[in-house]
Amino acid sequence: SLSPEFGKREYEIEIISPLKLKRILEREISSLSGGELQRVAIAAALSKEADLYILDEPTAFLDLEERINLSRIIRRIIEKKESVALVIDHDIQLIDVISDRIMIFRGEPGKRGLALPPSSKREGMNTFLRDMDITYRRDPVTGRPRINKPGSRLDREQREKGDYYYVSGDR
Incomplete structure (x- = not known):
């Protein structure tokens, strides 16, 4: 359920409006799509006070623009509340936007695994x-992250430096 705080003006501005929930909240839950349900669930979670928010694939069922938007909203709300979020996701763009620190898990799902200790986002x-054998940069025009074409000049330059993550324009 939504907490009483959810109706406050602050949440209208911070969550309801950016997630385009006003019309959705007036509908029957059984009529909502997967993406709409996801946005409502995340809004409900963020409306509650907590020291720790655990979000498992918070952008599932959302399109690219909605994923980026939701990532920024989650980050902003968590920072504003001075809380911590543990976000589990496979979406590298989400992780890029939302994370300060990262834990990498290696292994074979359901069989064996190894959790590396938390590290800085860059590390x-x-x-x-x-591990994935790819390099990643930020497009200088759009600011969006891009995977370099294998063997391209940018790919080779980043690999030579051992810098698989953005070389410039880091956030």
């Missing part, structure tokens, strides 16, 4: 990208 992204 964690470099470890992950090196």
